[in-house]
Amino acid sequence: SNNNNDDDDTKQPSQTTKKPSLLSKTITLFQNVPTLAALFGEVIAFQSLSTILNVCFVRTLKQSFADQDAARASYTGRFYAGVNGIAGLMQFAIMPLCRKYLEPQWMYRLMPFFLLPWLIYTSLPPLAETNSLWMISAAFFSLKTLDYSIRNVCHEMVYQPLDFDSRYLGKEIIGVFANRFGKSGMSLLLGLFAATSSSLSKLAVVVGGLWSGCSWWLSQTVLSNRDAAQQREDQTKNNNKKNPSKQE
Numbered sequence: 001s002n003n004n005n006d007d008d009d010t011k012q013p014s015q016t017t018k019k020p021s022l023l024s025k026t027i028t029l030f031q032n033v034p035t036l037a038a039l040f041g042e043v044i045a046f047q048s049l050s051t052i053l054n055v056c057f058v059r060t061l062k063q064s065f066a067d068q069d070a071a072r073a074s075y076t077g078r079f080y081a082g083v084n085g086i087a088g089l090m091q092f093a094i095m096p097l098c099r100k101y102l103e104p105q106w107m108y109r110l111m112p113f114f115l116l117p118w119l120i121y122t123s124l125p126p127l128a129e130t131n132s133l134w135m136i137s138a139a140f141f142s143l144k145t146l147d148y149s150i151r152n153v154c155h156e157m158v159y160q161p162l163d164f165d166s167r168y169l170g171k172e173i174i175g176v177f178a179n180r181f182g183k184s185g186m187s188l189l190l191g192l193f194a195a196t197s198s199s200l201s202k203l204a205v206v207v208g209g210l211w212s213g214c215s216w217w218l219s220q221t222v223l224s225n226r227d228a229a230q231q232r233e234d235q236t237k238n239n240n241k242k243n244p245s246k247q248e
Contacts, residue, residue, distance in 0.1 A: 026173055029165055035158060036170040038218040040178045042108075045211035047182025050147070052204045053140045055190055056122075059197060064133045083141055087148035095153050100225070104154045108219040111150060112212035115142050119208045123201040132197075139204070158218075161228035163235070 020028075030037040065072040095102075118139035122132070159167050186207075190200075223231065 025169070029170055033162065033166050033170065035162065035218070035221040036166055036174065038214070038221045039155070039158065039170075040174050042211070042214040042218045043174055043178035044182040044185075045207065045214045046147070046151070047179055048186040049204065049207045049211050050143060051183050051186040052190070052200060052207060053136070053143055056136050056197065056200050056204065057140045059200075060133045060136045063197075079137060079141065083144045083148070087145050090145070090149035091153070095149060099153065099157075102153075102157075103224055104157045104222045105219045105224060107150060107154045108215045108222065111146055112208070112215055114146060115139065116205075116208055116212060118142055119201075119205045123205045125198065157225075157228070158222050161223055161231040161235075 030040065061072055061075065065075065118135065122135045122139055159171055162170070
């Protein structure tokens with residue numbers, strides 16, 4: 001009997017399973033939930049585009065108001081006041097009323113059409129030379145307004161019907177790594193290559209096209225409002241079956 005006990009003791013360490021790393025959990029989660037992988041790509045592309053337009057805006061602003069710090073500060077203040085005002089109006093007044101009628105699938109497909117025309121327009125040299133600050137401001141204004149109002153609401157609608165790990169672990173990874181990678185990675189590239197204003201405008205069109213493709217890819221994986229509501233209902237029923245005491 002002692003020999004059997006010794007054999008059991010020697011087997012115990014080999015039976016202990018090693019916890020999967022965060023990287024392996026993330027890869028498995030993204031493979032099982034294609035929506036998360038599509039969101040990851042969309043966030044990286046959008047933040048890269050936002051960084052490019054931000055650099056264009058700041059550079060053009062300095063050129064337009066050279067040695068006029070007060071005028072430059074006044075223009076910047078009015079710009080962001082307009083962005084926050086329009087985004088706040090849409091987020092707190094318009095979007096709550098329209099949310100149940102909005103299909104995230106179509107919103108992701110339509111958003112690029114509000115921004116791409118401005119990007120293409122700013123990349124055309126004959127037209128861009130007339131009033132570059134106004135056009136860059138319009139493009140950056142459109143991007144910021146979409147981001148603060150429609151895009152953020154759509155993201156939350158996408159996460160709602162997903163499982164627990166996707167809503168928390170997946171969302172955290174996308175919020176931390178994809179956002180930081182898109183901003184920092186593009187800032188590093190722009191710093192290394194020292195792009196001119198003309199090349200930045202063309203790069204914005206390329207990255208804007210990439211973001212449009214990622215948005216379309218994401219729209220293919222997103223559930224409709226009806227399917228999302230049904231999935232949430234099924235999840236609630238399954239949770240109640242697993243935990244009947246909570247139902248009481």
